[in-house]
Amino acid sequence: MKSKSILYHKEVFNIKQDHLVSPNISAQPKNNTVTAVDKALKILDAFTYGQPELSLAQLNRMLKIPKTTLFNHICTLERAGFLYKVNNTQNYRLGYKLMELNYFAHSSLPIMPYAVPLMEELCSTFDENVYLTTHIDGRVLYLKCLHANVHSIAYSVSGKTLPMHCTSCGKAMLSYMPHEEVVRILETHGMPAITQKTHTDFDSFMEELALCRERGYATDDEEESIGGRCVAVAVRTPIGNVAGALSISGSVMSMTDDKVSGCANTLLEACHVLMPHAHLFPAIQLQKG
Structure with a gap:
């Protein structure tokens, strides 16, 4: 049986009180x-x-x-x-x-009560792994993963970081960042080839980000891991600041073009639901000012 719709969660979340504030660093x-x-x-x-x-x-x-x-x-x-x-x-x-x-830091993240129910629904609907991420110091920081297959090897990704240029979450977030910030991140961390399919050319990568921005989602076609295919959508604050991203990940066999399209549409809806709570992502809470 499928879980309640994304819109149901939107109604529930609107009742909750966001009482936590960002530290004034x-x-x-x-x-x-x-x-x-x-x-x-x-x-x-x-x-x-x-x-x-x-x-x-x-x-x-x-x-x-x-x-x-x-x-x-x-x-x-x-x-x-x-x-x-x-x-x-x-x-x-x-x-x-x-x-x-x-464990304490992960379990007490204020975004979790809002994100996890959505992740559970996405995982149930598409029967694929679902990831919640943010960005810290120009890298993707993984906050949580829900594994679709209980028989698969499930390991904690909480605290794992990866380059932004080779992951769907990273590309989704970069596509909405100011150009100067994107350049700074790529100059600082470089664009190493994680696999033979990783983008390593700056100009073609910027074209990829423009495409991500135009369609509203990013994909990773074996760019971070051979055999894997992912689709991600950025979570932004109401004023457009990039807070994090949600992604759905599977194998190149299971993540067909039609499935990627369906995942992307549902992720767009889910990230819209998270928008009022985007200030609870670490990337926003750690901002100065």
């Missing part, structure tokens, strides 16, 4: 960085998907922090659960405390 002092905290954050930020395990010597070379100071910071982070030492080595990895904080 600009009101905070600009020169209030605590050096010790700044160093600790740089240590944590040094760990990446490609380098999940680092030694004291490696961190010293990367961060240029004196070894004694660095060791003291690492010990403090280790005691607090933010790092742990790998058995029988001198290497460190990110600790469980970050997983705990990620």
